[in-house]
Amino acid sequence: MNFIHKIVAVVIEDDKFFMVRKVGKDIWTSLGGKPEGDETEEQALIREIKEEVGCDADILYKLGDFEAKAAFDDAIVRLSAYLTKLKGIPKICDPELEECRFLSKNWKQEGIKLPSSIEEQIIPFCIQKGLLKW
Numbered sequence: 001m002n003f004i005h006k007i008v009a010v011v012i013e014d015d016k017f018f019m020v021r022k023v024g025k026d027i028w029t030s031l032g033g034k035p036e037g038d039e040t041e042e043q044a045l046i047r048e049i050k051e052e053v054g055c056d057a058d059i060l061y062k063l064g065d066f067e068a069k070a071a072f073d074d075a076i077v078r079l080s081a082y083l084t085k086l087k088g089i090p091k092i093c094d095p096e097l098e099e100c101r102f103l104s105k106n107w108k109q110e111g112i113k114l115p116s117s118i119e120e121q122i123i124p125f126c127i128q129k130g131l132l133k134w
Contacts, residue, residue: 001074002073003076004078005078006079006080007044007080008031008045008079008080008082009030009048009057009086010063010131011031012132015104015105017103017107017132018086019100019112020097020099021097021098021099021100023098024098025098026113027071027113028103029118031045031048031084032044033048045057045082046059052092052093052094052097053092053093053097053100054090054093055086055089057085057087059082059084060084060085061082061083062080063081063129064081064125065078065081066117066122066125068120069116079118105132
């Protein structure tokens with residue numbers, strides 16, 4: 001099985017969780033991507049946020065590393081997740097993305113699907129740490 005390492009932004013505002021959706025996909029995911037060259041995780045995340053939604057960002061701190069089956073590949077993905085604050089209003093800048101928005105605790109009732117790593121690990125972690133009051 002292949003292994004993928006991605007750096008992701010956990011953006012929480014007004015008790016909502018920021019997510020993006022790729023073109024033609026029905027699963028929403030976090031901002032972020034893979035480091036390029038000798039980038040640090042933080043440098044990769046800042047670059048990816050700028051490329052994807054046109055915002056600068058402040059990385060507050062690393063939440064941890066989370067592993068699960070990849071949503072779009074036959075692989076195990078490790079998400080290095082960072083609590084992040086966006087600077088500016090996010091708008092889709094990446095042609096691979098179709099939509100972005102803040103999700104409320106009612107995301108399941110809205111028919112939104114998330115990768116297992118986010119639904120079963122990152123969101124519960126954020127609730128446990130008091131970052132989300134869901």
